[in-house]
Amino acid sequence: MRIAVCMKAVVDSQARIELDGDGNLRQDQLRFEVNEYDLYAVEEAIRLAESDEGHVTVISAGTADAVQGLRKGLAMGAADAIHVDCDPDDLDASGVAAVLAAALHDGGYDLVLAGVESDDLGGSQVGVLLAEALGYASTTLVVGTNEPVDGAMQVRRELEGGEHANVQVQFPAVLTIQSGINEPRYPSLKGIMAAKRKDLAVKGLADLGFDGAPARRVESLGLTIPPPRELARMLEGGAEETAAELVRILREEEKAL
Amino acid sequence: MSEFEALDFYLMDELLSDEQRLIRDTVRQFVTEKCLPIIEEHQAAGTFPTDLIGPVAELGMLGANLPEEYGCAGLESSTYGIMMQELERGDSGLRSFVSVQGALCMYPIFEFGSEEQRREWLPRMASGEVIGCFGLTEPDAGSDPGAMRTTAVKDGDDWIINGVKMWITNGTMAKIAIIWAQTDDGIRGFVVPTDLPGFQAIEVKGKYSLRASDTAELVLEDVCVPGDALLPKSGGLRSPLMCLNQARYGIAWGGIGAAQACFDEALRYAKARITFGKPVAQTQLVQELLTEIASEITKAQTLCWRLGELKDAGRARPEQISMAKRNNIEMARNTARRCREILGGNGILDEYQAFRHMVNLESVYTYEGTHQIHTLIVGNALTGLPAFG
Structure with a gap:
């Protein structure tokens, strides 16, 4: 099984957020980290690949800030990585999906996993739009996977209110992964050192056939x-x-009880 | 409480490679998630958190700077130091466990052992299956290890070892002990399985410090080991001192971690604690304390960074390592105390970390070469005139 996992560098939730006069983030204050939801996706991909000697590729579209997340994915166990070098501020969600699709469409992937949303912008769009751009099946909010059978997989989706729905999805497919599906492993020190030797391909937008963003x-x-x-x-x-x-307020005003 | 934030006044982070940053962040996250939630219980009970051995090994932290062919991570010295710094941000006992296993047990087997000994022990020690301890210090031979009384006497192909070792970290849980003993050939090292007849490990009770660490006295009475227990390339006092140099290097980094934990906590507290209508952080007395602490931590960071570079280049001299251990642990000890002061009365409670680090650092100040011995090592290097004894 060939699996790709989309990763995004997001603004560190601990970083101080300040806006300039025009309502833009002050970039000099920002620190980036990998989107937490994507780590669940990486972990799920590695577990699926471990059970059938599969191959996991991690991919990220963004500036050099994206590389650290890719290295973490490699250190956790992905086999190789693709960095689509671009300025994410130039792209909306469909633009991100388009460049990721261009980088992935010849890869022969059975599955593409992505975090259900990003910690910073929270649009929940890229995974679904990517499925559309690739012509893959799509299912969202996945909280459980199973072994693939005959080019399809049963997955469990989380519904509003906490119920689960079991669905069968045909490969190739994009799954967006909900938090809590697993406990992402710590990348081991050996894994981190070995990741240095793994292939991390850098592709510009021109390499992917785009004339600008x-x-x-x-x-x-x-x-x-x-x-x-x-x-x-x-x-x-x-x-x-x-x-x-307090009980009256919680019960009558806040409807919390 | 929000996530730990390390002081980085001189932007040392910019010096880290991607791998170093990822290792730093991984160990930091591990300490936050796995060590800090349980460490106070172990401190109170006086027990080592054995549940952490598996995860620590799985992460690759045991013997992390030894080569990959023996199941180790093959880290360079500066990266290894960063790992130790982050571990001691959790607890000096946890860092001591990793120091002893790696620098004092796996390192001598790697450095002085035969290829068979390396292959027999190192992969199993890296995986945490075999825990080791290091028997050098004796009740009457601490700073003066050359005065040791433990002996190993040849008996046919075997060796008979007799003696008492004191202050042995990992002592009661170790499966093997690296025992240093006087022989006809001077001081030699032996790999001694701890389940042999005549070997006894007795827990040291009543500690106020390093309570979450396994400390023992080892008694060896006619312990008979086969000839291949001898570390063939060990010879003289220089061998155990080489091990101590490895450990002291990690300890110098560890001091920064303990100090960072205390400083972060004290700074948050000082900004939140209102006295006389304003945060105590807005008073001149507290700002002076914070400034002094931050300056000392920053100096310690720069010292270790350069020492790591020298060690990676194979140029770090023992006296340079002594200077860093001496400086950084004194710094951490003072930092913990000052941070305890900033916390006021709350600082004596176990819901804050400062007091635990403060008492732990009393041990670290005195072990692995006392503060005073390191003074004399540096003094000797400066003057060429040994003033030991």
Whole structure:
């Protein structure tokens, strides 16, 4: 089985986020890390590949910040990597899907896995659009996989409210992977050192047949930081009184109980 | 509490390669997820977290700087140091376990052992199947190991070993002990299985420090080992001192980790703790403490970075390693105390890390060459005049 896993460098959730006057992120403050959902996808791919001597390729479209994530994927056990060297700010979700599809379409992959969404922009679009661009089947929010049988696989999807749905998907297919499907392994020190010797191909947009970046059809107009919410409400009185009031608020106002 | 953030005032991160950064982040994540949630329980109970041995081995941290052909990760020295720094951010006991297994047990087998000994032991020690301990120090021979009384006497093809070893990390759980003993040929090293008749490991009780570490006294009474237990290339006091140099190098990095843990905690606390209507971090007294700590950590980082470069180039001299161990552990010890002060009364509680690091560092200050012995090693190098004894 040949599996590709899409990885994205996202803004480090611990990094300080500041906006400049035009509503753009101040880039000098940013640090990047690999999208956590993608690590679940890498882990799932490696487990599937381990059970049938398969081959896992990790791929990322982005600047040099994308390379660290690819190295982590290689260190976890992927066989090779593709870095599509481009500025992700030039691309909308369909543009990212188009460049990934161009890099993957000759690879003969049975499965392409991607995190269900990115930690930063959270669009949940690239996986689905990539399936469309490749002409593959698509299923989302996958929380369980099974051994493939006759060019198809049964997978479990997570539904709203926590129920699961079992679906059968024909290969080739794109699955978007939900968190919690597995526990991503730590890349071992040996794996990290071995990853240095694995093939990491760098492809520019021109190599993939693009004349410049595919035009954005969804444009970002800027970010805003929402005004701080109302201050905490302080409950006055003794323990019994405030506890009763807290229960009333949780039950009647917040509908949390 | 949000994720640990290491002080990096001089942008040392920019010096790291992609692999070094990934190893640093991996060990850091491992410590956050696997060590910190359980370490206070072990500190309180006085037990080593044996559940961590498997995961530590699986990550490849045992003997990580030894070659891949023996099942090890083959890290260069600076990367190995970064790993030790991150481990000691968790706990000095955990770092001590990894130091002893790698630098004091696997290293002598690699350096002084035969090819058969290497192949017999190193892969099983890298995988954590065989834990080792290092028997050099004795009740009456600490800073002066040449005064050791343990003897190994030839008996046909075998050796008969008698003696007592003290302060032996990993002692009660070890399957093998690297025992240093006086022979007719001077001091030699032996790989001694700990299940042999006459071998006894007695847990050292009543420790205030390194409580999450296995510390033992070893008693060897007519322990008979076959001839091939001798490490053939060991010879003289220089051999165990070479092992100690490996360990001290890692300890110098470890001190930075312990200090970073304390500093991060104290800085967060100082910014959140309101006294007299403002954060204590906004007072001149606390800012002076924070500035001094940050300066010392930064100096220690630059010292270790350069030492790592020298070691990778095969040029690190023992006195340079002594200077780094001496400086960085004193720095970490002072840092832990000052951070405890910043935490005020809360600093004595086990929900903060400073006190645990503070008491642990008392041991680290005194083991692997006391602070004072390292002073004399550097003094000897500067003057050419040995002032030991």
